[in-house]
Amino acid sequence: MPRGKATGKPTGKTARQLLFSKALRQQKHPPTEVPLPPPRANMADDMQGATMDRILQEISAIGRKLEGMDNAMVTLTAETRSMRLHIAGFQSQISGLDQRVATVETQMASWTDRDLELSHLRSKLTDLEDRSRRNNVRLLGFPEGAEGPDILSYLRDILPKLTDITFDPPLEFQRAHRLGPKRQVGSDRPRPIIVSMLRHMQARQLLQVARTQGPLRLDSLEIWISADFSKETTDRRRAFLSLRAQLRRLDVKFGLFEPVRMWITKNGESQNFYNPEDLQAFLENLQDQIQGQTQSMETTAQTTQPALGPPSGASRSAPASELEVRPTTDPQTRGRDLERLAKSYDDRGEVLQAVVMHTQLSDRDKSRSPLKPTTDPT
Numbered sequence: 001m002p003r004g005k006a007t008g009k010p011t012g013k014t015a016r017q018l019l020f021s022k023a024l025r026q027q028k029h030p031p032t033e034v035p036l037p038p039p040r041a042n043m044a045d046d047m048q049g050a051t052m053d054r055i056l057q058e059i060s061a062i063g064r065k066l067e068g069m070d071n072a073m074v075t076l077t078a079e080t081r082s083m084r085l086h087i088a089g090f091q092s093q094i095s096g097l098d099q100r101v102a103t104v105e106t107q108m109a110s111w112t113d114r115d116l117e118l119s120h121l122r123s124k125l126t127d128l129e130d131r132s133r134r135n136n137v138r139l140l141g142f143p144e145g146a147e148g149p150d151i152l153s154y155l156r157d158i159l160p161k162l163t164d165i166t167f168d169p170p171l172e173f174q175r176a177h178r179l180g181p182k183r184q185v186g187s188d189r190p191r192p193i194i195v196s197m198l199r200h201m202q203a204r205q206l207l208q209v210a211r212t213q214g215p216l217r218l219d220s221l222e223i224w225i226s227a228d229f230s231k232e233t234t235d236r237r238r239a240f241l242s243l244r245a246q247l248r249r250l251d252v253k254f255g256l257f258e259p260v261r262m263w264i265t266k267n268g269e270s271q272n273f274y275n276p277e278d279l280q281a282f283l284e285n286l287q288d289q290i291q292g293q294t295q296s297m298e299t300t301a302q303t304t305q306p307a308l309g310p311p312s313g314a315s316r317s318a319p320a321s322e323l324e325v326r327p328t329t330d331p332q333t334r335g336r337d338l339e340r341l342a343k344s345y346d347d348r349g350e351v352l353q354a355v356v357m358h359t360q361l362s363d364r365d366k367s368r369s370p371l372k373p374t375t376d377p378t
Contacts, residue, residue, distance in 0.1 A: 136228035145185035239276035
């Protein structure tokens, strides 16, 4: 192929042939178009877009949570409204209960007044029954069947001999009979006889003999005479009489008077009791006081004896039995021991003198003769 000048460029014919061959190749194999990439944004724009996406997602999540909270609030509001309705119902019920309780309290107050009134009426009835029995006397110990068919004649003959009293006018009875179901003649447990006297003073005379002489003697039998009381009064008297052993043990003088009055005296002080429970409480308190005094005396004697010490000379060789306070509950024995202990020392001491004086006072009170209680075999 001919070339041009030294420039090295192809000639015109050769150039046309090259272009033509190139066009044919392009028709047979057209070139694929490669898409151009979009214009690239900078780094700051990319970060800002990602942040906004996250913010939008979080806002959406918060919105969903708020929607759930709204639903929960609606449910809570409904439950609160229901609870208020229930509380209102409870309040109405409580108000009704308060009214009922107030009504019951009013009724109880009226019942209390009625109980007091009933107790007062019962006391009055008991008193009236006791007064209606003031002319009655009870005779215990007469053999079963000894009265024969005529009990009034038997008593009219036997009572003056038994009591050694000349009744003027003679004894007169309204009625007399034995108490309880009939028993065999010669029974070892004869029934008591209740007698209604025509004259009250003759009934008092019989009771006075029983009070001063105690049981009367009929051959080899003991006959007891006692007053007649209602069941309530009899039960209260028995409750008082059940405390006699405790009264004697505590060295308390006592006497039971009609209808129900227990008179006691201790250390020169007298009291009256109308209720057995009150007397029982008094005796328990008195027993505690006596035990406290006894323990105090023993403690004082034990602390005083070694503090004084035996005197010099012959008394130092005194036997131990003469220098001891023997443990005993007998006031007289304790007093003698304390006096012997005091004499064995030159200096007795004020405390020991007080103990001896207290014991002597107790012995003096005990030497007084106690009152004889009212005889009541029931």
